[in-house]
Amino acid sequence: MAKYLGVIIDEKRMATIKGTPLEEKVESIFGGALRRLVIEVPDDLGQKVIDQFTKARFDARGYIEETPAAFKRAIFKRIAEMKELSPAVVEKVLKEDLEKVKEEAAKEDKELPVPDIDISDVLELQKNPVQKPA
Amino acid sequence: MPEVRIKTLPPPHGGKLVERVVRDPQMARKLMEKCSAVYDIKPTLFKGNPVRNVYREIMSVCYGFFSPVEGSMTKADLESVLEKRRLTSGWVFPYPILFDVSEEDFKKLGVGAGDWLLLRLKGEPFAILEIEEVYEIVPGDVAVRTFGTPEKNPEVVKVPFDQKHTGYNIYCSLNPIILAGKYTIINEPKLRPPFDRFWYPPKRSREEFEKRGWTTVIAHQTRNVPHTGHEALMKNAAYIGDVKPSDGIVVNAIVGAKRIGDFPDEAIVEGHEMVHLAGYIKPERHLVTFTLWDMRYGNPIESLIHAVIRQNMGISFHMFGRDHAALGEYYDIFATQILWSKGIPSFGFEEPPYMVDGGFYIRPQNIEEFWFCPKCKEFAYSANCNHKGIYSRYSGSFIRGLINEGVMPPPEIYRPEVYKVVVKWWQKFGYPFNNEKYLKEREERLEVDLPHMELPAHLKK
Numbered sequence: 001m002a003k004y005l006g007v008i009i010d011e012k013r014m015a016t017i018k019g020t021p022l023e024e025k026v027e028s029i030f031g032g033a034l035r036r037l038v039i040e041v042p043d044d045l046g047q048k049v050i051d052q053f054t055k056a057r058f059d060a061r062g063y064i065e066e067t068p069a070a071f072k073r074a075i076f077k078r079i080a081e082m083k084e085l086s087p088a089v090v091e092k093v094l095k096e097d098l099e100k101v102k103e104e105a106a107k108e109d110k111e112l113p114v115p116d117i118d119i120s121d122v123l124e125l126q127k128n129p130v131q132k133p134a
Numbered sequence: 135m136p137e138v139r140i141k142t143l144p145p146p147h148g149g150k151l152v153e154r155v156v157r158d159p160q161m162a163r164k165l166m167e168k169c170s171a172v173y174d175i176k177p178t179l180f181k182g183n184p185v186r187n188v189y190r191e192i193m194s195v196c197y198g199f200f201s202p203v204e205g206s207m208t209k210a211d212l213e214s215v216l217e218k219r220r221l222t223s224g225w226v227f228p229y230p231i232l233f234d235v236s237e238e239d240f241k242k243l244g245v246g247a248g249d250w251l252l253l254r255l256k257g258e259p260f261a262i263l264e265i266e267e268v269y270e271i272v273p274g275d276v277a278v279r280t281f282g283t284p285e286k287n288p289e290v291v292k293v294p295f296d297q298k299h300t301g302y303n304i305y306c307s308l309n310p311i312i313l314a315g316k317y318t319i320i321n322e323p324k325l326r327p328p329f330d331r332f333w334y335p336p337k338r339s340r341e342e343f344e345k346r347g348w349t350t351v352i353a354h355q356t357r358n359v360p361h362t363g364h365e366a367l368m369k370n371a372a373y374i375g376d377v378k379p380s381d382g383i384v385v386n387a388i389v390g391a392k393r394i395g396d397f398p399d400e401a402i403v404e405g406h407e408m409v410h411l412a413g414y415i416k417p418e419r420h421l422v423t424f425t426l427w428d429m430r431y432g433n434p435i436e437s438l439i440h441a442v443i444r445q446n447m448g449i450s451f452h453m454f455g456r457d458h459a460a461l462g463e464y465y466d467i468f469a470t471q472i473l474w475s476k477g478i479p480s481f482g483f484e485e486p487p488y489m490v491d492g493g494f495y496i497r498p499q500n501i502e503e504f505w506f507c508p509k510c511k512e513f514a515y516s517a518n519c520n521h522k523g524i525y526s527r528y529s530g531s532f533i534r535g536l537i538n539e540g541v542m543p544p545p546e547i548y549r550p551e552v553y554k555v556v557v558k559w560w561q562k563f564g565y566p567f568n569n570e571k572y573l574k575e576r577e578e579r580l581e582v583d584l585p586h587m588e589l590p591a592h593l594k595k
Binding site for chain 2: 006008010029030031032033034054055057058059060061063065066067068069072108109110111112113114115117119121122123125126129130131132133
């Protein structure tokens with residue numbers, strides 16, 4: 001059974017692939033709320049990816065998930081460079097970028113920058129919880 | 135005409151709710167006098183990381199979540215559970231509940247059958263173990279038999295369990311000496327915030343349901359911050375009831391040492407609470423609760439402990455979704471639904487667990503899957519929506535991946551208020567998920583504090 005590797009395409013990544021054949025391969029998900037590119041890989045290559053990262057796993061959809069963000073960044077960089085969505089992209093990352101990815105992933109496991117968003121509305125809601133402390 | 139109204143809550147599993155908590159300090163002192171040794175509870179470690187703390191099992195036993203189990207299992211009960219998923223009394227029970235110590239600690243303690251052992255937590259007296267039997271286990275063997283193998287359980291086990299499975303690691307990491315016997319809490323712990331407001335042990339949850347006039351209640355198992363697919367599952371599954379949908383929807387989070395990469399428990403309970411604080415489900419119909427248990431990720435086996443817990447809490451129905459309490463591809467993704475619709479003979483269930491002797495009153499609501507369909511313009515049920523190729527399936531791992539990459543999940547995936555709860559705890563812990571640092575600090579902090587209680591003189595030596 002094939003496995004899949006999805007890469008989220010934000011505005012910046014979209015701009016990188018604009019005008020290339022990759023642009024047509026971008027899929028909309030969740031009604032257009034998100035966009036992604038998908039690489040289909042054989043089972044053994046999927047497993048090879050999983051084996052590199054302790055948290056990584058196949059989810060119920062057959063997608064390779066919970067890989068480090070650094071790995072996804074490296075995959076996107078190689079996609080943009082090779083202009084294709086083939087298993088060769090994943091193989092290239094595993095062969096040439098893995099060491100750097102693992103270094104970055106080790107940092108990621110300790111700290112991730114907190115999003116700069118205002119959460120005062122939820123703190124207000126929590127001031128009067130319906131369920132009081134026991 | 136048969137009566138279709140459900141007028142009462144289901145009885146506790148085993149017929150009687152266990153409550154082994156002594157609240158009278160004088161009585162507690164008397165009981166401590168009978169103890170011959172003190173043991174400081176330690177977490178179970180796998181490769182240096184905490185994967186379990188037996189204190190959570192003691193809490194769940196003594197407050198009745200695991201009724202009719204009253205303590206650490208005897209050898210006969212352990213064998214019965216591993217062979218048949220039944221206690222020797224005949225009641226269905228899925229997992230070994232064991233108090234394990236190392237050979238070295240056992241020698242130091244110098245206790246045996248008939249002795250009472252005082253268990254200390256965070257430096258304070260916590261509970262008593264009345265030792266009935268001492269025996270040895272081979273932890274790896276207990277682990278394999280707990281979860282099954284593709285050869286012995288071909289209906290649902292797809293690949294052998296290994297060290298990528300947290301639950302398997304828990305049993306593999308147990309100490310080899312088991313002290314079996316009843317637990318009694320003698321110094322009632324105080325739940326720390328934010329867990330304190332979600333603490334509804336079976337006696338209290340049943341009182342709460344009666345106060346709210348609920349007789350039909352459906353349980354939602356969770357180890358996740360809820361995405362909109364979970365919310366759709368809760369709302370739609372709750373249409374089961376009698377002449378009207380269920381009175382109440384109870385979220386019961388499993389709180390304990392979980393795997394690296396899951397959300398912190400603080401974000402999970404508050405994320406669910408935000409569903410009613412932000413008005414997506416009326417608070418009058420929604421109650422967020424938790425049970426202390428270091429999740430074993432045992433899919434169909436885990437669903438049985440969920441049934442034990444939730445029936446004891448007074449819950450009538452249980453929603454079981456795809457990949458229930460699962461991790462990886464060890465089990466068929468619908469293994470729990472197979473168990474609860476036709477049974478799994480190799481695990482001791484020729485019929486579903488509500489039809490076998492010693493089984494449950496709680497009834498399953500097996501739900502296939504919800505996905506987001508832009509054509510239906512709703513969180514569509516997979517058995518209804520036929521828009522192949524355009525719907526988007528939910529995946530907790532996918533959503534965690536988004537957060538990891540710094541992408542704010544859109545409202546189609548997360549309610550904004552719920553995501554902000556994730557951010558709140560991210561600010562506190564410096565990380566949105568469980569990492570090694572969080573799990574280690576969490577294991578020191580635990581979910582409880584204990585009031586100071588003097589040790590009897592003979593135990594101070």
